[in-house]
Amino acid sequence: MKYCSISEASAKFNIPESTIRYYEKKGLLPLIERDENGRRLFSENQMALLETVICLKNTHMPISGIKQYMDWIIEGDQTIELRLEMMNNHKQAVLAEIALMTESLKRIDFKITRYQNRNYNGEEGLE
Amino acid sequence: MKYCSISEASAKFNIPESTIRYYEKKGLLPLIERDENGRRLFSENQMALLETVICLKNTHMPISGIKQYMDWIIEGDQTIELRLEMMNNHKQAVLAEIALMTESLKRIDFKITRYQNRNYNGEEGLE
DNA sequence: ATACGACTTAAACCATGGTTTAAGTCAACG
DNA sequence: CGTTGACTTAAACCATGGTTTAAGTCGTAT
CATH class of the missing domain: 1.20.5 (Single alpha-helices involved in coiled-coils or other helix-helix interfaces)
Structure with a gap:
């Protein structure tokens, strides 16, 4: 499984790194792994989740709504x-x-x- | 020519009076007349301009852009x-x-x- | 060795687009 | 006559969605 750095994720989706960090802080990108130096590692799953966040953002869902959706994803199939x-x-x-x-x-x-x-x-x- | 009060304009376009006042303050609604008590009077022309503002707002033009457009309307045909x-x-x-x-x-x-x-x-x- | 580039954090800062508040004026109604 | 309702103003306040800053850590290239 290939991992992306934050700069690669930023380049791939054309959004600033600061925005990705902001989204994570707001709870839109849960479960992001870190390497031994604390740097974010984006798995393919995480990249897909980030794409979902962007998709919801493009359609003007507020941050609070996206967070709710992500929380439900983490909760699992019962949601x-x-x-x-x-x-x-x-x-x-x-x-x-x-x-x-x-x-x-x-x-x-x-x-x-x-x-x-x-x-x-x-x-x-x-x- | 019939004039509308701010409450009528608010009801007609379904936006708060405070928003209409805010738009006027920002220069989006120039040349609004007043009655002898200082109350706003919206002529048909003004109602049409307000509808234009709402239309541009609905399509996400920033306030600064709408103001520029309105300024050009006031300037006349050379714009x-x-x-x-x-x-x-x-x-x-x-x-x-x-x-x-x-x-x-x-x-x-x-x-x-x-x-x-x-x-x-x-x-x-x-x- | 050191300097560079990529990354980290928390916190401060910012723009946008209103909304709310406080204090006041006026006309009409009971 | 007083109070109610519709309006006025300036200024303060707020939410949203980031962006920027400051200070620091690490790995690699010179």
Whole structure:
């Protein structure tokens, strides 16, 4: 099994080392091993967990939620129902956010079109 | 022309009055009129501008960016090119963010499926 | 030997985006 | 007349999510 240093993990996922340390301190990355000098060793399992953290972060789950999820993973199989429910809820929240952004983007597109055509016919106000 | 009070604007867009005041203080809502007692009066134009602020906020434009856009609106037609460029750039940023969220959602969906089927065949690690 | 680079820690610091508080003004209602 | 409700202000406060700093340890290359 190959292990990664923090710099390799940082480079692989393109996030600062300081952020990885911060995540560990916040409990998002439990069970990270250390070498004989106290340096973090990321196993493939840990790299997968880090990728999961990033994935949840990309979809705007708060730190507290990610921590809860990670705590449940560590607890083991008896938390699968809880994790399933959490991911289902999160999925709905993400879909709602994407829908809101997509809707807002329509209005932005409308502005772009208006600016491109300079359609100011007196009905449009200031914008 | 009908005017709205801050409480009506708050109710219409479902955001706290304190947030509207904060936006005005930050320069996102310029030229708001006042009645003889100093209370804010939102014209239809102002309501449209507030909706624009909310739209940009929904798509995660920072306050500083929204302020720049509003400043350009106040400046008038000579800033149309700048506004067009800004909205085009912002649109690309929003599309990129939606793409990232959509991609991350795929991984979440994969977890959901795995939890539903309880497919733990020894190759999956802890999750 | 020493200096460099990669790492460690705890704690301080920072930006962003609001929210809350305290103190006050005004108009209308009982 | 007084109190209630809707509003005003400036300033303090807060949560979130990191980032930076300072001081130190280790292994390796010169």
